[in-house]
Amino acid sequence: MGELRKPAAPFVVSGPAGVSVRTRLRVSAADAAVLTEVGSFLGSLAAGDLAGISRQGRDRDAPSWAARKRALTGSSSARWAGSVTKATQDQWALARRGQAAEMAWLRGQIARIEARLSRPLGAKADKRAGLVRGYAGRAEWHAKSRRLSALQDRLAALEGDWAAGRVRVVRGGKKLARLRHHLDEAGLSRQAWQERWQAARMFLAADGESGKRCGNETIRVTDTGQLSIRLPAALTHMANAPHGRYVLDAMTAFTHRSEEWRDRIVADRAVAYRIHHDVPRGRWYLTASWQRAVVPTLPLEAVLARGVVAVDMNDDHLAVWRLDAHGNPVGRPRRFAYDLSGSARHRDAQLRHALTRLLHFTRRHGAAAIAVEDLDFTDGAGREQFGRNKGFRRLVSPLPDREVPSAPRLDGRRTERGHRGCGSGAHVAVGRPVLAAATDDRHS
Template sequence: MAGTGARRLRTLADPFLAPVPSGVSVRDRLKGLTPEDEAVLRAVGAHLGSLASTDLAARCLDGTSHDKDSWAARKRELTPESSSRWAGTITRASNEQWALARRSQAAHLHHLQTGIDTLRHRLSQPLGTKGTRGAPGGYASRQEWHAKSRRLATLEHRYAVAVADWEAGWVHVVRGGKRLLHSRHHLGRVQLTEAGWRARWEAARFFLSAAGESGKRHGNETIRITPEGQVSIRLPAPLADLANAARGRYVLSGRVAFAHRGAEWADRVEADGAVAYRLHLDTGRGPGRGRWYVTASWTPQAVPALPMQAALARGVVGVDANADHLAAWRLDTRGNPTGNPRRFAFELSGNSQHRDAQVRHALSRLLRWATTHGVRAIAVEDLDFSADKSREKHGRRKKFRQLISGFPTARLRSRLTSMAHTLGVSVIAVDPAYTSRWGAQHWQQPLTNKRRKVSRHDAASIAVGRRAQGHPVRRRTAPPPHHQGDGVGHRTAQAAPGSCGREGNRPPVTERAHDARGRTGQERGDPAHPAPFGMGAVPK
């Protein structure tokens, strides 16, 4: 690289097809339940929830010394209080919860270590030292240096405690959620009464989940839903007196009709394919309000992945994801932007359900627009802000940290891949490095005119799409001046070889219409006023 002060660019990763979702999940509301049905569901959920809490505590006590023998012992202890199938589901859920907490603990350790390293480096620098592109500088004042030294001591203490828990195999798990537990002390802030919080807490600790069993009747013996929508539950042994059907089962009065992927679910149930079900209660804002929902999930049959070249055969839609909108532009097979850019806005405010609905609505409009134009590939940036949210890295830039923390990277990626797979659209993930900078440098100004103002995000979407196609981000450079057809005039050629008139830019429509007749008003082809070659004259 020329010059000692030139900036070193990092190596770009190759684009790749995002993996298709490994599971399917649909949900519907249980309507038409009688008070007796709701009482039975609450009794079963509370009983199994207490068993799940006890089993999770036992799993956490085992720590890293857990093996298949201890798993079998836990299952034998739960079987008399429930059934063998309920016991298997509860113990499997406890193992998965412990494993998830273990992975979160490892991520927490990595986050603490990164913050400690940054603080130590900045504290070792003299006050007011400017940072470089690879490492931060010193702190601005003595007061800030002192505050950050206390922050370092706090992080080192947290790290020591976390390391001790990791080596001992201890994890901290709250059934019902840590956020809901802490909101008990701030009821006014979350706008809840004590009775409302208690109802939500008890509903969150219910356990009404059953794994699917392939080959069994309708794919599940514990919670069974027929193709007609009839729901029945195998009651635990202590609650067998509540049964209203044969073999200790309780049949609910309400019916289920999955609107989304209902036909696919019905085909799987009729073929006795494994389907897992989960019943949960949404208490709303009051103890007397509540809606029961059922979620069905299964693993679809594996479909061979579409090759990259086949996915790009009809062009690609480049998408630049931002905090409040998706900037998209459609590119043809040669990487040229066609049409006008599109923007799909969303608002990440309110609760998690509202934010998720906003993301799904924006992605639905994006996919509808892409499929309308026949495009079968969408290119997005492979973003991951997990290492860029610490306050040790960005310091006083609190609004910027909040912006990054609120960016729905994981949710956007998972939602897009699942929704696109349903429509037969492939998702291509590209390296996000320099897409905004190079897109604005090479595409923003040439595509801006009086009728269209191209933003930096629109230009970045072109860079994302071209990188997915394997093209360089920059536009095709002009040939040397003396090798151009127009002499020394500046010109860029974006037309494909073999296109008519590719040696120059196409003149405006108004100019071609004006040249259709001679300046004297005589018709074209008049011997006195012959037309130039290319405008209707036939060369001899």
């Protein structure tokens, strides 16, 4: 008999590295016009800077970054230039990580197809000998050989881009760009699409800076809810306040984590802001984000001392059971259902709702941790692993087996990209069982 697979040792996940909250801005027509003008202007600067950094490829260093920032400072400001160059740098780095992930996926697919093509038609798998099964018939073998050639061409082109440091990024989103050629199917007019495209390419984001008034000199929100922005040098003629600032008529109020946000701005600690226009809804939103102090991770024994809530992640529900300090079930099991059909937003909302119920259940029963299994069906969800077994692939693919919905981008004056996970303390990592301390009863 083959050797049984051994589960990896459990570990405790650290708490969230930052917080992000959002509120609606009820702007006037004048405010909307100014925000659109400023966002479009800064968006054009971001597009030019992204094109420049893409042309530089891998030949980038600190002096080149400083030169790009100086080039943007004249028409905007030093802080706007810093925010723009940092955002484009993050976008370039994200595209590079996407390239690396795609190359790894392509190599895995190519290796699996080559292994199956080398086997006789209809041959069965032999796990002891490390042999995969062959394809069912000659027609499937021929189709897979053509797919192999296409994947190899994709990999060669991607490796060329990787070696040159060239990335392919669409500011505004590839999905929205492609929608321009299918307006009739989407039920959109050209003007409606143009408004969405313009809003998606706007740039209205500023990193926080500790020591400055209210924690942000560029986009400032006072404790009374007054919102103002520092206009770029080319648009200072629109200012309605001293020092080239524009004060919006709309007042701001954060409902979630308002006390934590107010404590930061009163102490002039860094808070990053982003203004976003949702064209389909006709709404403007303000997102505030900040980093949290690093909290030492508790030892595993201390986490388990008050019991744990064990979670089994399934296709359509979370199976939950409370365990005592010795691992014995207590009470009756619970079931938190969700529906993973529909759009990505709907799936994320369903998972967030289920996780919120899970956190409420955990706090209600006094447990200090949540134990989450890590299925990691990445290889199993592929078509080459289970071939024509579409039913099983369809069952496995939507399972939340790797990551729960991510929190928004976490920004400070100098930020680190937040890890994906539940913002309230329950996290899922890849590769082994997870113990996450339940530190809050609400999902951010």
